[in-house]
Amino acid sequence: MAEITREVSEVLEKALALSTQDRGLVIDRLIASLDEGPAEEGVEEAWADEIKRRVDEIRSGKVKMIPGEEVRRRLAARLLDGRK
Known part of the structure; x- marks a missing residue:
């Protein structure tokens, strides 16, 4: 597994502090962004x-x-x- 950078660690810390509903929205957007290729x-x-x-x-x-x-x-x- 790749090493987690400071930037990724900060994003994760902020994301994990969100409500369950907001974390779900973030997850949905991140997954959707993986499928945006041709x-x-x-x-x-x-x-x-x-x-x-x-x-x-x-x-x-x-x-x-x-x-x-x-x-x-x-x-x-x-x-x-x-x-x-």
Whole structure:
């Protein structure tokens, strides 16, 4: 791991003094800044095609939507089973 410079240390100290909500905002902005490079050719179009395909599957009844609470319940049950 790279050595932390004084400047980075100062930024971290100030960031850690922020409220939880403000730290979350800082994290979101920092992560977003990592993705600001040039997009690979065709990625946007590929995601648009994938979204359209999934919407079509839902509308046609080919796939069934699961409520978020049900997904959370199933995941919690799987996690608990894995700990046994």
